Amino acid sequence: MKIIKRILLILAVGFILIQFVRPGKNNNTNLTASDITNTLHVPDSVLSILKVACFDCHSNNTRYPWYANFQPVGWFMANHITNGKKRLNFNEFGLLPIRRQQSKLKSIASQINDNDMPLPSYKWIHHDARLSDNNKKLIIEWAERSMDSLSQKN
Amino acid sequence: MKKLIFNLLIVSGIIISCNNQNKTPDIQASKQPDSLAATKENKKVDSTVPNTNAAFPIKDILSGYFSLKNALAKDNGNDAAAAGNSLLSTLNKINTEALNNEQQKIYAGLQDDLKENAEHIGKNAGKIEHQREHFEMLSKDLIDLVKTFGNGGQTLYKDFCPMANNSKGASWLSEFKEIKNPYMGSKMPGCGSIKEEIK
Numbered sequence: 508m509k510i511i512k513r514i515l516l517i518l519a520v521g522f523i524l525i526q527f528v529r530p531g532k533n534n535n536t537n538l539t540a541s542d543i544t545n546t547l548h549v550p551d552s553v554l555s556i557l558k559v560a561c562f563d564c565h566s567n568n569t570r571y572p573w574y575a576n577f578q579p580v581g582w583f584m585a586n587h588i589t590n591g592k593k594r595l596n597f598n599e600f601g602l603l604p605i606r607r608q609q610s611k612l613k614s615i616a617s618q619i620n621d622n623d624m625p626l627p628s629y630k631w632i633h634h635d636a637r638l639s640d641n642n643k644k645l646i647i648e649w650a651e652r653s654m655d656s657l658s659q660k661n
Numbered sequence: 662m663k664k665l666i667f668n669l670l671i672v673s674g675i676i677i678s679c680n681n682q683n684k685t686p687d688i689q690a691s692k693q694p695d696s697l698a699a700t701k702e703n704k705k706v707d708s709t710v711p712n713t714n715a716a717f718p719i720k721d722i723l724s725g726y727f728s729l730k731n732a733l734a735k736d737n738g739n740d741a742a743a744a745g746n747s748l749l750s751t752l753n754k755i756n757t758e759a760l761n762n763e764q765q766k767i768y769a770g771l772q773d774d775l776k777e778n779a780e781h782i783g784k785n786a787g788k789i790e791h792q793r794e795h796f797e798m799l800s801k802d803l804i805d806l807v808k809t810f811g812n813g814g815q816t817l818y819k820d821f822c823p824m825a826n827n828s829k830g831a832s833w834l835s836e837f838k839e840i841k842n843p844y845m846g847s848k849m850p851g852c853g854s855i856k857e858e859i860k
Contacts (some may be wrong), residue, residue, distance in 0.1 A: 606771065
């Protein structure tokens, strides 16, 4: 019994100590020249979906819930955000070569269609990220139209 | 009591030192650099060797691409994935310092796309349609690559099938004349035609 108590105490202290190791926050609301809205035509209906379902991991500005202030939740989120931005950042979309933009749009359409994105773990908590069939269709059709318009340039 | 405090100090020390690595997501590094600063090798270019396309492994890249293509034509997603991974390692080994400025610029514009498409194909052995989507983008990149770096000494055929890619049409490069469609596979292996011969 004494051992269990000791272990629990160590875990509790550990939990308190890790709260002091806080990842940096991803917050930058400046609208960049390379933002996707400055690169392609993005209808409001599509942009509003992207904002609630995608931008938290795929932009320079994340909406942090209160529980993100606690570790290890904060670390997991920081990890998702770093990886997400590395793959796709809507605020810096215009920096990519045209071919790349087309590839990214193709991936967006494909992953939304296959339900690979938004991440299941994200959808559990963010109910507004659970895209309806109609919303998915809007994004996919927008991505395909955008790819076609880029083809004119490429 | 002393023992407990000692234990706690050790545990805390371990936790803090392990987790200092997770500190800050690098917000500045979100942009994918298409510059060449990623090249680590510092090979000195031999001034007696002419700066020809021999510096760029176009033959190896094409060879990897053809393995991929032929696997897709046979509806073999596993072989396609293996070829994708192999192509990715070839691409990762490229030293761009031996190229001239124009070549570097062109390759810089294509390299991320090439690698990402190869990577996706490598990771999706069970989803051949997904592999084919990426193959379409990869083929465009290869066609551009060949325009700059040549055909590696072999005649190539640029083929096109109007039904592929959701009927928007898709191209591919082939090392032989016969049409063996990588997008349609066994469903319609002969669909397509040669649009260009690259000698």
